[in-house]
Amino acid sequence: MSDSQEATSPVAGIGGPAACVCKVELRVSCKSLLDRDTLNKSDPCVILMVQNQGQWTELDRTEVIKSNLNPVFAKVLMLDYYFEEVQKLRFEVYDIHGAHSIGTRDDDFLGGVECTLGQIVAQKKMMKPLLLKYGKYAGKSTITIHAEEISGNNGYVELSFCAKKLDDKDLFSKSDPFLEIYRINDDGTEQLVHRTEVIKNNLNPVWEPFKVSLISLCSCDDERKLKCLVWDYDSRGKHDFIGEFYTNFKEMQKISSGNKVTWECINPKYKLKKKNYKNSGLVILSDLKLHRVYSFLDYIMGGCQIHFTVAIDFTASNGDPRNSCSLHYINPYQPNEYLKALIAVGEICQDYDSDKRFSALGFGARIPPNYEVSHDFAINFNPEDDECEEIQGVVEAYQNCLPKIQLYGPTNVAPIINRIAKQAAGKEPIKDASLYHILLILTDGVVTDMADTREAIVRASYQPMSIIIVGVGNADFTDMQILDGDDGVLRSPKGEPVLRDIVQFVPFRDFKTASPAALAKCVLAEVPKQVVEYFSHKAIPPMNPVLNSSPNSIANTPE
Incomplete structure (x- = not known):
């Protein structure tokens, strides 16, 4: 008996870790x-x-x-x-x-x-x-x-078969029946889909329920012909043929509460030779459960919004913004690396947010009016509403913010991760797939509060959010790789593992000569999988499931 599951298909990132197609x-x-x-x-x-x-x-x-x-x-x-x-x-x-x-x-x-x-x-x-x-x-x-x-657009079906009054093929005992299901391909060839277990010494067998993907069963074609064979098991491999019948998945789905689908099991040789031959028994489909395996697009098309937040590093190691050598220098002819990364990722995320309003935060600077160091401030200086209109609004807020702040330190990112995780958690338990958060952190160096950051990421892995960290500049980012779970499971200082791998880290310098699309493709490649993993773990379906369900025989469940 084989369990078949499907997966979503995020696109593989250029220059980044491979994403399962x-x-x-x-x-x-x-x-x-x-x-x-x-x-x-x-x-x-x-x-x-x-x-x-x-x-x-x-x-x-x-x-x-x-x-x-x-x-x-x-x-x-x-x-x-x-x-x-x-x-x-x-x-x-x-x-x-x-x-x-x-x-x-x-x-x-x-x-x-x-x-x-x-x-x-x-x-x-x-x-x-x-x-x-x-x-x-x-x-x-x-x-x-x-x-x-x-592909992620397929589901699987759970089938339960039994039989009654099968022919007895054994001399001193009853038959040991098993059932085989074959799919008839377009070229006429037959492909084994499933073979049940053997039920010993029983002419009225009840086989164990089994799961099979729809693409395996019928190539997602409800009317594709299926050939079903019933055999009497022989330990030497010389199984005795009991009978056969043909059906398709459309016919199987006629099953409803209290009603079962029944086929006569026919032995063609007996039918030709015996005048009064009716059948060699009955095979019954006693239950059918169709499970939907949801994809990223199922959630997006169901109305799930992606809320995008950017957090920008304003520590002193970036250099004086008035100096052309600074990573924050505003060149009127060419955007700096912070803006390039922000625009590349933000322009994709904005397609999934209906109101096109994005949170823009800063950390590591002294801010007005008292010029105290803050590791979590709105770059539009409006603590009541940190959102900006579209990506261009974020760019303008960033440019307007630079002359008003003093770059300082240290590089602490845990406060902002905790802030977004709290927003993602909401005040009430999450009951629907209406909102998912992406936090883009742009930093020029290794974080100072690594222990607190690891703890914050572990906590955040339980919420509907993903974290993308882009390393700007030429610093040694080796220690940042620990936050990306690709090389192992990230753990908190106390040893607690993340529930999901939600962090993707890339150095911007790897994409300096590539198009902005290459950076976005890499850092966003894992997001579709992360979205599906979160809602699947919580057993939350899309708000408007693609597959309609019958309350009696159909179960739509994310995997």
Whole structure:
């Protein structure tokens, strides 16, 4: 039984960490495997290995199929797919003897093949000969790998099947039935979607509910034909055919409260030979739950607003704004790095905020009227309303602010993170997906209050917000990488981990020669995933779900 889940598809950032474009499902089958067993046929299993930093490690493995040299495995192997990376894979086929560990004996090895995920995705269906050690062919053995892209716009369905009055195929006991579901592809080929467990000695089996993605079940085509087969299990692999029926997902969805969908299980040979033949039993769909897996666009199109806040570093290390060497110098012909980063990120965020009003804050300066140091002030000097009209309003507030303040220090960012986290939390528990916050921090150096900042980020990870930090200037930002969870889980000084990875840090100098779009693409690449992770964790659906639900049989749940 396999659980299939989908993911959102944020675009990969240029020059930044790879963002998962999508997930890919792999389905595996083999033909003409070597027979390693004396009395029976081999009991094959496929192990999927991935290469990381030159080392091969096991990612997943299929089920074991007893006594079969032409196995079609039901287990779905799922991987994240990165367009910009070479993802090396190795498929190894073993003959399993009992429960001992795989690979302990050379004679268990039936062959293997190496390839990249990109090759499989490009071909969609790839068949390769299996190779033994030293590149020797494993007879005529082949492995076939089918790839299917899983996008955020798909969901999964949970199906519950049972049967009644199945034909008895065993002489001294009752049949041991299992059910197989195949999808009929456009080219007429059949793809195994799911194989149930075997119910021993029972003509009225009730199989365990199972989940399968809609793209796997029917390629998201409700009317695509599905072929369903019922077998009597045989431990030697020679399963007896009980019967079959055809259906589609549209027919399955006719199920409603109190009503079940029933098919006659037909054995075509019996139907031709026996005059009074009716069927070989009934197969019943007793329950269907359709789960929606929400994407970033589902939340945005459902009305979720992105509120953008920028926090600007006004510490003395930036240099006197009146000096052309200062990072805050206002050049009438060219924006400084602070403005470039602000405009690049802000112009994208403003598309997701209906009122186009943005909070603009400063830290590390002495501010009027008393010129006391503040690490959390509105750059328009209006404590009651720190918002500016559109990005241009933020730019103007920044330019007007510079002559009125004294650059000072230290570089403390925890107060502003705590401020936005408090706003994101609101006064009442969050019940809908109406608002998400993005905090852009622009700084010229490593933060001074690192311990407080780590604590603030851990607290903020429980709120609907993301933090983007752009390092301006040529300082050594090595210590800032700790705040970006890409290399490990960020923890508070007390050891508490973040609930979600919400911080993205990049030095602006990496994008000096690139277009502003490249910076924005990099720093915003992870935001869609972070939005979905927050609302999914809280089990909050979009305000206007795309999928309509029936209260009796349909469940819309974020994953």
